[in-house]
Amino acid sequence: MSELRLGTPNEKQKLFLADHHKYVGYGGARGGGKSWVVRDKAKRLALRYQGIKILIVRRTYAELINNHINPLRGDLVGVARYNQSEKCFYFPGGSVIKFGYCASDGDLDQYQGAEYDVIFLDEATQLKEEWIKKIVACMRGVNDFPKRCYMTCNPGGPSHGYVKRLFIDKKYNRGERAEDYSFIQSLVGDNKALMESDPDYVHQLEALPAKLRAAWLEGRWDVYEGQFFEEFADDDRHYADRRNTHVIEPFEVPDKWQIYRSFDFGYAKPFSVGWWAVDYEGRLYRILELYGCTEDPNTGVKWEPGKIFAEVARIEREHRWLKGKNILGVADPSIWDGSRGVSVADQAAKAGVYFTPGINDRISGWMQVHYRLAFDGNGIPMMYVFRNCKAFIRTMPILMYSETRPEDLDTDGEDHVADEVRYMCMARPIKPVMPPERKAKVYNPLDDDETYGRYDWMRMG
């Protein structure tokens, strides 16, 4: 039997290890040493209480393997036996560390009737509130082992509001007792091991869009409120010099610039078409748009798909910036849905208007829009909007953060232009603009064919 070597926890991790509340919240920012301390505490509990049953949960099995199963397999060689099909470590004294995931309602079946003494929810905010409650209901058993639930978390994610209420706002509902809850904030700066081994990591966090930076670097929970595209600037004093504004005076689009057309469609909702020109630096210019409602109850005007695409085709035939151009179309992937008869995409094709399906990962898409709107040190963004694009200029600034899905926008708002802009941005993903005077090595989403935004990469951490 080998001896288990435990690591050296940092000061915040020591607080976590010593905390005996029923519900312990930990973290609140990226890279604070959350997953490490979950593994460390699970090992300590398994050895201290012979026969204890421990559950470690992440949203997906892939995240479990990367963050917990593989590192623990290394740590526990000769100490505990791993059974892959059961996703369980068995210790000679009878202790068990079991791994569970929960990415959909169906995954809850694995917790039906199960009993655990201690439950770790790593990245609890990535789980839905009702999933957390159902999993925590497994924390029971007729024995003397401690009954505790440790939740690590970052701001953002489906249960942001729930975790914030319990651990940050400390507002409790009936049946919840204040004395059962404790929160330890740990920021990347508290994780000395990471600061020493990878000082660039902190610079990568600094390069995030302002709100995500506040959330993930400073551990702020109150940032996902209010205006979604806070950085959008419509400053007519700068339309001409194009600095620190996104709206500009139209100009003659050079012939060689690639033209795109992006499209969002909804039945009995507004539709939005945007035309874009791309300059030699990859900067997008929204040059023209067509916006209307498939069925507008106020005006009685109906824009059936046939009428929309006839108009799109006419504009592309006649407008001097578009005619004769090879226009690349990108659209809401749901227009290929044929369940209501002829799909909207087929109706477009009939009019000679072609699209490829847009990438509909909303969070990565919004990150790309934020990256494009960010100003560089000279006040120049990677996306401009011609002054004539009224629907963009009217609707983008009024979109608000969602209350239920914090990094997303509130889809009750008029988000059709935004969706179509998102498909456009995902068709030409860019690197984030680094804060001025900081030259850190940044992850290049273009080097990675599995993810389009740094967001996904960081979320897997």
Ligand SMILES: Nc1ncnc2c1ncn2[C@@H]1O[C@H](COP(=O)(O)OP(=O)(O)OP(=O)(O)O)[C@@H](O)[C@H]1O
């Ligand atoms: N006490 C420690 N001793 C040695 N290394 C540590 C310690 N705590 C954390 N680390 C290392 O720091 C890095 C980040 O820690 P960890 O993955 O636990 O952070 P996290 O808060 O889970 O991050 P994320 O928000 O990305 O999920 C990892 O490489 C981890 O092994």
Ligand SMILES: [Mg+2]
């Ligand atoms: Mg982690």
